[in-house]
Amino acid sequence: MLRAACMTTSPKTGKPGEIPGAAPDVTVPQPATITPLRRVTVPQLARFKREGQRIAMVTAYDATFARLVDEAGADVILVGDSLGMVMQGHPHTLEVTLEHMAYHARCVRRVVNRAHLVVDLPFMSYQVSPEQALVSAGRLVQEGGAEAVKLEGGARTVDAIRKIVAAGIPVMGHIGLTPQSVHEFGGFRVQARNEDGAERLRQDALALQDAGVYSLVLEGIPAALARQVSASLAIPTIGIGAGVDCDGQVLVMQDLLGLDDRFKPRFVKRYAELAGVVRGAFAQFVREVHDGRFPGEEHSFAGEAGGAAPISGGKPGGYGPG
Ligand code: KIV
Numbered sequence: 001m002l003r004a005a006c007m008t009t010s011p012k013t014g015k016p017g018e019i020p021g022a023a024p025d026v027t028v029p030q031p032a033t034i035t036p037l038r039r040v041t042v043p044q045l046a047r048f049k050r051e052g053q054r055i056a057m058v059t060a061y062d063a064t065f066a067r068l069v070d071e072a073g074a075d076v077i078l079v080g081d082s083l084g085m086v087m088q089g090h091p092h093t094l095e096v097t098l099e100h101m102a103y104h105a106r107c108v109r110r111v112v113n114r115a116h117l118v119v120d121l122p123f124m125s126y127q128v129s130p131e132q133a134l135v136s137a138g139r140l141v142q143e144g145g146a147e148a149v150k151l152e153g154g155a156r157t158v159d160a161i162r163k164i165v166a167a168g169i170p171v172m173g174h175i176g177l178t179p180q181s182v183h184e185f186g187g188f189r190v191q192a193r194n195e196d197g198a199e200r201l202r203q204d205a206l207a208l209q210d211a212g213v214y215s216l217v218l219e220g221i222p223a224a225l226a227r228q229v230s231a232s233l234a235i236p237t238i239g240i241g242a243g244v245d246c247d248g249q250v251l252v253m254q255d256l257l258g259l260d261d262r263f264k265p266r267f268v269k270r271y272a273e274l275a276g277v278v279r280g281a282f283a284q285f286v287r288e289v290h291d292g293r294f295p296g297e298e299h300s301f302a303g304e305a306g307g308a309a310p311i312s313g314g315k316p317g318g319y320g321p322g
Contacts, residue, residue, distance in 0.1 A: 037113060042214050049236040059080040060253055063110055081180070093179045136149075137167075137169045147170070148171065161213060175216065202228070220240070259275055
């Protein structure tokens with residue numbers, strides 16, 4: 001595949017694209033070599049499905065990580081309402097508001113140059129009426145820079161979807177374990193495990209495709225069912241906890257990076273173990289401040305002639321205008 005062929009070699013180890021902190025079997029493509037600056041679009045995602053090219057989607061909620069995800073070559077970045085859990089510390093996504101989503105979308109929008117940007121419609125921003133759904137979707141486009149919105153639910157959401165799509169805003173569907181319905185499910189549980197549930201899910205998928213969604217997240221359902229549904233649809237499916245035969249896969253960034261070492265559900269693969277690395281770095285900073293080893297001379301300024309110098313040393317990035 002094109003991506004694999006573009007992997008570079010780590011100068012330190014001689015192994016392809018190896019990075020410190022990554023899980024042992026993980027190779028990481030180097031950004032400059034794999035990301036031709038061609039924006040991923042809705043028609044392109046449809047083509048990926050037709051041509052059998054798998055779609056990689058990752059969540060992001062802030063500029064620092066969104067830039068890295070984009071540079072790594074993700075096809076789609078999702079500003080997910082999972083931010084209620086991983087950014088805000090809630091046990092579910094139900095307290096996230098449209099304002100929260102627009103704020104995080106703006107943070108991400110500023111730095112994403114290549115990936116297709118999808119933003120979640122949060123709980124109660126589209127359920128009241130199709131008109132409410134359209135107004136909410138429009139705000140995420142205008143205020144958050146979304147190229148598409150995602151909403152949860154099956155046949156009961158088709159009127160809202162039709163209304164949004166008719167205004168020219170692409171909609172990504174999401175069925176199976178839909179976190180906004182956590183209380184209806186009695187917890188975060190795998191869905192559609194019996195034949196009745198599976199048949200309902202198949203019908204939901206067809207109803208959403210018919211209503212005009214351009215892609216569909218399948219979350220927390222049996223792999224065999226996800227394979228069947230993916231094969232039956234013309235639009236790409238993106239799985240999370242739905243097996244390998246979806247047209248793409250998505251993971252929440254914090255899970256993928258191992259930033260929460262208490263959370264390791266079966267469907268997550270950690271591509272790095274960053275919780276320990278990050279905690280260790282903080283602990284070392286704290287120790288060095290406490291015992292006076294930081295800052296060293298090399299981190300301090302001398303009172304040289306010539307007036308004020310840029311604090312970043314004139315290098316790109318960092319703080320300050322320009
Ligand atoms: O909110 C989210 O991050 C999501 C993905 C897990 C699909 O909906």
